[in-house]
Amino acid sequence: MKxxxxxxxLIFSLLFSCKSNNPLPDPLKAGWKGNPVCxxxxxxxxxxxxxxxxxxxxxxxxxxxxxxxxxxxxxSKFRITDTTGTKEVQVLTGSDFYSNGTxxxxxxxxxxxxAVFLIMEPK
Numbered sequence: 051m052k053x054x055x056x057x058x059x060l061i062f063s064l065l066f067s068c069k070s071n072n073p074l075p076d077p078l079k080a081g082w083k084g085n086p087v088c089x090x091x092x093x094x095x096x097x098x099x100x101x102x103x104x105x106x107x108x109x110x111x112x113x114x115x116x117x118x119x120x121x122x123x124x125x126s127k128f129r130i131t132d133t134t135g136t137k138e139v140q141v142l143t144g145s146d147f148y149s150n151g152t153x154x155x156x157x158x159x160x161x162x163x164x165a166v167f168l169i170m171e172p173k
Contacts, residue, residue: 072114072155077102079167080113088169100169104128109158114151118171121146125162142166 074080078088078100087110088102102112104126125143128145132155140161159165 058106072153074112077113077115080111082109082111091168096173098171098173100171102167102169104157104159104165104167106159106162106164110156112154112156114154115149115151115169116171117151118169119146120170121168123166124164124166126159126163126165128165129150129158129160129164131156154156 056063072076078086078090078098080103081087087104088100089106091101092097092099102110106126122141122143125141125145127138127140129138133153
């Protein structure tokens with residue numbers, strides 16, 4: 051291995067590692083009032099897929115996200131609080147999203163229907 055290649059590989063692995071030093075729980079470990087809201091549908095060496103379900107009045111305690119892609123099986127209206135403040139958003143059924151990661155946020159389903167999300171996290 052060329053002398054410069056090893057330090058570059060080390061830096062790359064540190065910058066793009068799936069591990070987090072965030073003291074908050076990840077979306078699977080975070081729940082709502084002691085109850086889980088997400089379940090693992092698939093986990094392997096390269097991917098973790100979560101299904102997260104929020105009945106009206108149910109939220110997701112403060113947690114972080116690594117980079118991920120999401121799909122909304124069933125939408126609802128949410129109150130979301132993060133580093134930028136609090137906002138209310140209508141999440142539409144069939145919508146998708148990509149996030150480079152979230153330092154922290156917490157959400158509450160303030161709508162009148164159960165919302166269901168699929169979260170795909172590359173490892």
